[in-house]
């Protein structure tokens with residue numbers, strides 16, 4: 109049983125992927141860019157260890173939402189399974205070691221993938237102004 | 238045993254908003270302690286939120302979720318007095334469940 | 341017209357500057373970024389305030405003659421001296437000092453006489469910036485602001501007194517007297533509001549809402565450990581919702597008292613609808629007339645009222661039939677010679693200084709040249725600070741933060757402890773000596789440079805460029821993030837990415853950093869340099885800025 113199959117069994121494909129491309133492949137391939145996904149995350153992170161990210165999907169049939177932090181060691185940060193009757197929008201807080209793209213991927217019931225990207229800058233701070 | 242979660246569940250015009258703050262170190266297995274040793278990975282891997290007995294959200298998390306994780310979402314339905322329960326499990330087998338009455 | 345009181349001697353000078361015709365039925369008076377400067381002072385406006393990309397050539401990124409031309413200000417006049425750096429030392433001798441709360445108070449009272457309905461707003465950076473404010477934890481300024489008649493205030497450097505001290509002042513000293521408003525400060529756990537988001541006023545029966553906006557990047561630019569439980573950010577969505585809320589409540593005039601900084605305000609004004617005017621601060625840009633910004637909801641006036649008590653903004657609206665029919669805006673330069681000192685305020689100022697007089701007025705050295713700070717890359721005060729750090733800390737190179745506050749001293753002036761503290765008075769004054777590789781040094785400089793020149797204002801934050809002592813470099817402001825700094829040389833030799841260098845600095849935002857306070861280091865340096873030679877501040881070689889009106893030709 110390869111580690112990949114073991115991971116698949118637990119449904120945690122993608123979490124050990126070391127690049128955004130591998131992580132996307134693991135969750136189902138290359139998503140189509142979509143304007144119907146709204147990512148809200150700060151332009152400049154106040155604290156790279158605690159960066160609020162919220163994703164709202166207006167795509168009908170949204171069943172899963174994924175958060176990716178492109179430049180993290182493991183880009184796939186979180187997967188949310190949205191049952192019928194739950195609003196297709198989720199918010200959490202992620203760690204970002206450096207300025208990076210935050211990528212939100214939506215999977216619909218028919219298995220299609222959509223994505224949106226937002227850049228968050230992580231700065232060293234100081235220099236008061 | 239981790240500290241209890243802080244949960245807020247408020248019902249308004251047919252929708253219940255849930256906000257959860259969990260107490261967990263969420264170590265990614267990368268950080269080094271003062272003595273320079275790597276602190277082993279210790280992070281929440283699964284979260285399940287139920288409205289009464291019905292699952293309203295399931296999460297799988299990796300090492301990028303922040304310490305003392307925060308989660309917020311909404312589900313249709315739910316009324317004052319209902320119960321919302323949140324359970325998490327981490328990679329070392331620890332787990333915790335807390336619940337709150339919808340306001 | 342030589343001589344200190346030349347201005348006062350000019351018949352009608354005061355009337356000409358301060359006679360603001362009555363207009364409309366709603367008035368807002370605005371001061372911002374006074375940085376605890378209670379007494380009259382000199383303050384040289386920048387000769388380098390570059391706008392890059394879309395911002396090039398547009399307010400506030402205009403200096404000297406370009407600024408005078410844009411705002412139709414006649415050269416070699418009092419207003420030219422107030423708004424620009426031109427012939428600063430000579431003009432300062434002619435027109436005298438500016439600002440000072442006692443003189444500002446007289447001007448405020450003059451305007452209240454013609455506008456009894458006027459509300460005085462303070463854009464913040466009030467409780468920090470002088471020795472007495474540091475030594476009294478801001479109390480001198482809290483009392484002065486109440487005496488001045490401030491009714492609404494937004495914050496930034498106030499947070500460096502610590503969350504507890506801020507809450508103490510808001511809940512005790514300001515309770516029922518000053519509305520401390522900040523819509524974008526929330527609790528870090530669940531995002532609950534920490535302060536009132538807006539102040540509701542009625543002027544001549546017209547409902548007015550003044551929404552407060554704290555400096556959005558306080559926990560980045562200043563120590564986060566001082567406000568551990570609070571979160572900030574621009575919070576545009578919250579602001580738009582608030583504007584809708586106050587409009588629904590019947591507000592006919594909605595104003596944002598903002599500590600965003602002008603570039604952020606200009607972008608925000610193009611995106612958020614329903615704001616009639618932004619009373620701006622933080623970037624210390626004295627902009628004589630508002631910039632009118634269009635958005636889907638109509639137009640927003642964006643103003644910025646300079647710093648150090650040098651200016652009083654006067655914004656009048658004529659509201660009839662439930663709508664704004666017209667507006668009038670003046671940014672009045674406060675010339676101390678033209679405005680008698682208000683007795684009550686002067687008494688307060690004297691009382692504040694009395695216990696510290698000897699300590700404040702002790703002369704540490706004399707300066708041969710003009711000492712000023714403001715400017716994108718350096719100022720002569722900052723050159724003196726990095727020279728002091730290099731010498732006293734024995735470092736290869738020194739960093740000093742690009743703060744925009746700090747008063748100026750004319751050639752030949754004594755440098756008293758009070759004057760020195762005007763450049764250094766912060767609550768995290770530790771100096772540091774850190775070993776850094778050349779690569780880390782470049783990363784730090786690129787990081788700060790991006791905070792200044794990133795094309796999108798929402799990705800900018802903090803102050804001017806970090807000041808560097810002991811190292812020359814080239815800067816290409818319009819280059820991409822991470823590629824603006826090049827040709828970094830230490831005594832002519834290229835910096836080695838892997839070599840370790842000893843870097844001196846001060847004002848560490850990380851918790852636990854310790855070291856002698858910057859004022860001890862500078863006093864040690866000044867004792868060894870009782871005559872401070874005139875020094876041209878080192879400037880980086882600039883690429884791609886030729887002809888930019890944000891830079892002295």
Ligand SMILES: [Mn+2]
Nearest residue numbers: 237373465622
């Ligand atoms: Mn300021």
Ligand SMILES: [Mn+2]
Nearest residue numbers: 237465496622
């Ligand atoms: Mn400020």
